[in-house]
Amino acid sequence: MEKFYQKELLEELHDIQETYGFISEEDIFRISKKRNIPKAHLYGVISFYSMFHLEPTGKYIIRLCDSVSCRLNHSSDIVKTLKEYLKIENHKTTEDKKFTLEIVECLGHCDEGPVMMVNDTYYTNLTTSKAIQILDSLE
Ligand code: FES
Numbered sequence: 001m002e003k004f005y006q007k008e009l010l011e012e013l014h015d016i017q018e019t020y021g022f023i024s025e026e027d028i029f030r031i032s033k034k035r036n037i038p039k040a041h042l043y044g045v046i047s048f049y050s051m052f053h054l055e056p057t058g059k060y061i062i063r064l065c066d067s068v069s070c071r072l073n074h075s076s077d078i079v080k081t082l083k084e085y086l087k088i089e090n091h092k093t094t095e096d097k098k099f100t101l102e103i104v105e106c107l108g109h110c111d112e113g114p115v116m117m118v119n120d121t122y123y124t125n126l127t128t129s130k131a132i133q134i135l136d137s138l139e
Helices: 003-020 025-035 039-048 068-073 075-086 127-138
Strands: 060-065 100-105 116-118 122-123
Touching: 003 025, 003 039, 025 116, 025 127, 060 075, 060 127, 075 100, 075 127, 116 127, 122 127
Parallel strands: 060 100
Antiparallel strands: 060 116, 116 122
8 A cells, every 4th residue: 555545544544533432334344445445454454553443432541551661560460450440351441431441562651660541641650559549530
């Protein structure tokens, strides 16, 4: 696929994601027809970029890093705690649609790990109790 074509596609997917909070099967079908791109390719693009979702997400998207540097600072304990606390697995949304949990690769603050983002806000040097306090403070 040509570069400029890819840019246009990403912009269209971005607009849909921002407007509706996710990219539906109908959207994929429509884009596939309009741009003459196989649906499998579109699913590949959507799943490659963590900002795109195929299902409605919660009000708050928690992105928790579990890459090497954070893992050395016990991010796995936070992963386990948040899954238990929210009663959801990775890439799932709580029943009340408040939180979506995503375990992700490096968030670029490796020297301050463990790190998580909630929507656009970074939280560093996390502990399990600090992570829960942060989630509890969100309305
Ligand atoms: S490894 Fe976690 S922010 Fe880089």
